[in-house]
Amino acid sequence: MKILIVYYSTFGNTYKMAKYVAEGVIEAGGEPIIRRCPELLPEQLIASRPDIQAGIDMQKDIPLVTLEDFKNADGYAFGTPTRFGNVSAQLKNVVDQFGPLWMQRIFEGKPAGVFVSTGTLHGGQESTILTFMTVLLHLGCIIVGIPYSVPDLYLTKGGGSPYGPGHVAEAENKREIDENEINLCKAFGKRLAEVALRLKR
Template identity: 45%
Template sequence: MTAKILIVYYSRNGSTEKMARQIARGVESVGDCEAILRTVPEVSTVCEKVADSIPASGAPYITLQELEQCDGLALGSPTHFGNMAAPLKYFIDSTTALWFPGTLSGKPAGVFTSTGSLHGGQETTLLSMMLPLMHHGMVVMSLPCNEIALRETVSGGTPYGPSHCSEIDSELSEHEKRLCWVLGERLAKTAVALKHAR
């Protein structure tokens, strides 16, 4: 009975995607867990239209059916003025059909972000992504305060979820990688426990 953890992200310059891949490693370090990487299409700034149905490269686009069938969710976005990016918000706004019956209720979820500057709004972005997850009734996971990487990091990392600052370094620091891994592991372990309890 494998627990499927969806890692859904939007990444313009690659930083958020790098984080998603580290979270996937944490998920797959737990037995009976599968990490499923998915992204969302670009949204037009001119009219209500999204990109083609198949991405040119990288992870496939998420579908509502995959979201419905997941046992846990990690949601990631770069920071845009202290908020999640429009393509991710556009997808989340399409999940009303899952909200009415409470499809995601009781499933674990976590969030992650990347910014181009140290004070670019990492924590507000993480909180903005938590709000719809709470409306869906999901169990929102944080990073534990006793995680050493959270106390020692000098770049990204918050109690609300992993973060990365590309202004400091375009590559993830070892602390940032560790925090992504920890979130993936926590989501996976919680999803397995809840799945067996049901």
């Protein structure tokens, strides 16, 4: 049971979330495949920002996602920082290449969901996830979130909602992912793998 976890991360926070989602997939007996989106930021900007460069260096060993990765997966977790209440251009760039896969019905009947990271508590986590759900519906995916049977939904003081895991990185993007946010990431990965297994039977 292969779950493709494809994400974009500027400072490394969404990347860390991807690893926790992968732990949940493993817990359910699935095989996580972590892939990152190609960077679109200008080299000049990256060179002027040590924090962005540090985030890039943190993820240098993660392979870039390919269209073939989507063909071989049984479910999908998409991760992104928010950009003014919407997904990052880097993830959208990958999605904009889905035309041939959509025509082949690669995504139909497979579970998928979204996880996000924001700089502030009300930085657009829910709007970003909900907006991306329209993409998942166009692709024919079965949307997976987090049910309230997961206690951390009641306890989180950072990110996360029934729509999917979230993290609040704060203004300097340095706040570590807390215990509740970690548990929501793991629960999300586990549920994706469990749903994928049921659908494949």
